[in-house]
Amino acid sequence: MRRTRSEPREDWAEKVEAHGLAFHRTAHPEHLPRPYWDESVHYVFEMDEVLALEAVVEELHEMCLQVVEHVVTTGRYNVLGIPDWVAPLIEESWRRRDPHLYGRFDLRYGGDGPAKLLEYNADTPTALVESAVVQWFWLQDAFPGDDQWNSIHERLVARWKEIGSGLPDDGPAHFAWTNGDETGEEVMTIAYMQQTAEEAGLSGIAIAMEDIGWHPERERFVDLHDDEIRTLCKLYPWEWIVSEPFGRSIPAAPTTWIEPIWKMVLSNKALLVLLWELFPGHPNLLPTYLNTPSDLTSYVQKPLLGREGASMRIVTPDGSEQRTQGDYGAEGFVFQEFCALPDFDGEHPVLGAWVVDDESAGLGIRETSGLITDDTSSFVPHRIPV
Incomplete structure (x- = not known):
């Protein structure tokens, strides 16, 4: 793994916007001299390095699924702060094997040792458009003879075909974002998700979470036309959904949720505690404890349900401390x-x-000049020499 400089393409901003990264200006603080999408640098990997990382990712994912089984079997939902009334829904969803779509592991890796899991974004991961599409077109323009660790688009389409075979065939799937997103990132991300589903043969309808209604007589979630929402793909966290007034209606409705509710176990940073408990000493894990640093002298304190690096505290080996703002x-x-x-x-x-x-x-x-990857960080592409 190495970092190298490269000449940005002429009119690169217009190119990335044409490929769906319309939010690269709005989702990044304006005062920063460096853009969100930065193709003046990129990373280079060797193929054997990528193959080894792929194996690590799939092993970590399998370990995470074992954690879900452990929580469902033992009933340890309290570790994750999951409400009691939600626990049976998670168990039923897991036992039904409700289909899941995607996730993103955040790894510490510099080419000099085993990759370390920092966290798993398993419910509403972002940076999808730039990972799946934008950097692929950059590769075709800048290094057309090289390869990239990137089969995201093809795999999403293939997975939607599998999921679609089990969905009701008498209505479209709904794809939801929230009006609370002022940057446009959620809208573009969910629109891309809808595009991959439609390439797989599913019909789709875009909707804001705020426009979803509950029909008490029919006991169904409905859209603005009073049509039943049979399948809902959302970029709205499950911990927010179950705390909404309509959350209590979930058990009565036959809606298929993408992602399924059992992913609440994986989208919670207490997952890191359970992974370390079940797989102590694993080379791709970092020691992690719940509500105590235990014997750690330097650590990162993370809220169970935090986002974008908010509400964190870092104590480094030299004893210095850094905190980030937030209400988590x-x-x-x-x-x-x-x-x-x-x-x-x-x-x-x-x-x-x-x-x-x-x-x-x-x-x-994503790169940062500081200790924490947050909304000031930049996205940079990568390639694999052929």
């Missing part, structure tokens, strides 16, 4: 051993390794 943490914290991100020319990459269904699917890289 009422549900508790995990304490994960501090593992400094690799340093490439003063920038620190985090590898976002994608899973579609149960298989490794691709890579997106």
Whole structure:
């Protein structure tokens, strides 16, 4: 793995916007001198390195599924702060094997040792459009003879075909974002999800979460035309859904949810605690504890349900401390051993390794000049020399 400089394409901003990254200006703080999409640099991997990382990702994913089985079998929902009334829904969903679509592992890796799991974004992962589409077109323009760890689009279409075979054939799937997203990132991401589903032969309708209604007589979720929502693919976290007034209606409705409710177990950072408990000493895990640093002298304190690096506290080996703003943490914290991100020319990459269904699917890289990957970080492409 190495970082190298490259000449940005002429009119690169218009090109990435044409490929769906319309939010690269709005989702990134305006005062930063560096753009969100930065193709003036990129990372280079060797094929054997990628194959090894793919194996790590699939092993981690399998371990995560074992954690779901463990939680369902033992009833340890309290570790994750999941409400009691939600636990039976998770168990039923898991036992039915409700289909899941995708996820993104965030890994610490610099080419000098085993990849370390930082967290798993299993319910509403973002950076999908830039990972699946935008960097692929960059590769075709800039390095057409090279390869890329990227089969995300093809795998999403294939997975939708599998999921679609089990969905009701008398109505379209609905694809939902929230009006609370002011950057447009959710709208473009869910629109891309709808596109992959439609390529797989499913019909789709876009809808805002705020426009979903509940029909008490029919006991069905409905759209603005009072049509039943039979399948809902959403970019709205499950922990928010179950806390909404309509959340209590979920058990009565036959709606198929993408992602399914059993993913609440995986979209919670207490997953990291359970992974370390079930697989202690695993080379791709960092020691992580619930609500206590235990014997850790340097650590990252993360809220169970935090997002975009908010409400975090970092204690480094030299004893210095750094905090980020945010309102998360009422549900508790995990304490994960501090593992400094690799340093490439003063920038620190985090590898976002994608899973579609149960298989490794691709890579997106975000860089930060600080200790935490947040909304000030930039996305950079990668390639594999052929």
